Amino acid sequence: MAFLDVTGLRPGGGSVGVARRYVTTQSGSGFQSATVTYTITSLPTPVTWQ
Amino acid sequence: MMVPRIAMIMVLSAWTGCLDSGVSSVDVPASQLTIEPTIIDADAAPPDGMVPVVVQFFQANKYVKLSSATLTIDNVAVPYGSMGYTARIPMVSSGGVITFTYTRAGVPTSFTYRVPPRPTITSPTANEVVVRSVNLMISYASASGQGVRPWRRTPRSAPPAASSPTTGWPSST
Numbered sequence: 001m002a003f004l005d006v007t008g009l010r011p012g013g014g015s016v017g018v019a020r021r022y023v024t025t026q027s028g029s030g031f032q033s034a035t036v037t038y039t040i041t042s043l044p045t046p047v048t049w050q
Numbered sequence: 051m052m053v054p055r056i057a058m059i060m061v062l063s064a065w066t067g068c069l070d071s072g073v074s075s076v077d078v079p080a081s082q083l084t085i086e087p088t089i090i091d092a093d094a095a096p097p098d099g100m101v102p103v104v105v106q107f108f109q110a111n112k113y114v115k116l117s118s119a120t121l122t123i124d125n126v127a128v129p130y131g132s133m134g135y136t137a138r139i140p141m142v143s144s145g146g147v148i149t150f151t152y153t154r155a156g157v158p159t160s161f162t163y164r165v166p167p168r169p170t171i172t173s174p175t176a177n178e179v180v181v182r183s184v185n186l187m188i189s190y191a192s193a194s195g196q197g198v199r200p201w202r203r204t205p206r207s208a209p210p211a212a213s214s215p216t217t218g219w220p221s222s223t
Contacts, residue, residue, distance in 0.1 A: 003185040011182070016174065018190050019092070022166045029161035031152070033084040040091040040144075042169040042190060047180045 006049065015044035075117035076109055080152045080159035084108040087123075087150060087163070091141070094168060100138035103128070105150070107135075119154035144168050167191075 002018055019041040026034040076083075087105045103123055107114050121128045121135050128137040142148050147162040173189040174180050 001187055001189045003187055005184050006180070006182045006186045007184055009182050016171065016180075016186075016188055018169050018171060018188060020166070020169050024163070026161050026163065029085070030159035031080045031083055031085045031161070034150075034161055035084075035086050036163045037086070037088045038091065038163070038166055039089070040166055040168050041093070042171050043094050045171045045174060045176050047174050047176075047178050050179050050181050 009049045011049050013046065014049050015046045017042045017044045074109075074112065074114050076107075076114045077117045077119065077154070078109065079154065082109060083114075083152075084111075085150065085152070089148070091165075091168075096141060098138070099141050101141050102138050103136065104133055105135040116152075116154075119152055122151045122153070124149055125151075 004016070019039055022036075022038045022040070024036050024038070026036065085105060085107055087103060089101060089103050091101050105121060105123070105128060107116065115130050123137060123139050124142070126137055126139045128135040139148070142165045144165050144167045146165050148165065149160055149162050151158050151160040153159075170191040171188060172191060173187065180186065
């Protein structure tokens with residue numbers, strides 16, 4: 001889970017989402033070292049800010 | 051109006067040239083290189099079906115470019131630019147693989163990367179009425195990852211709130 005300060009938002013329609021970052025060091029890649037950084041986001045979830 | 055634009059282009063060109071001039075070109079086997087691809091999958095359904103990729107090479111911890119070897123990602127040629135080797139590649143669904151291929155003197159060195167799962171938010175739920183609190187809890191279906199960055203949107207008509215943070219890595223579990 002994650003936490004987010006949303007006090008600054010105006011009431012009304014909006015959305016929330018998360019982005020995850022994966023950092024993976026590949027073994028046996030043929031390179032001295034191979035590190036892949038992959039950032040992937042969720043679909044936005046529509047909400048109504050109260 | 052044109053003068054500032056031209057000046058900006060000249061400044062950017064000079065800046066790019068400065069960055070590029072300090073980068074060594076190398077012609078070495080893959081086994082002597084560190085490769086660091088960065089992929090930003092920020093849209094589950096991008097209009098062009100592509101995602102941006104930046105790849106950087108290092109030799110002995112020094113940023114380098116390839117003098118004769120080439121890089122392809124899923125058979126897409128990746129040219130060198132001021133930020134490294136950059137391209138937009140066809141999006142691969144979670145669980146699919148991306149293949150990076152370094153070819154030097156006709157000899158390819160490849161490795162594959164499996165695309166991680168896209169996080170799915172479980173709370174708040176769609177169309178839920180959410181109280182604007184200091185610590186809105188966002189839950190999501192999880193897999194291992196290094197960090198999570200929540201984001202929120204308001205209607206386009208709403209002005210940005212100066213005191214509202216939009217960046218940073220909040221606590222996550």
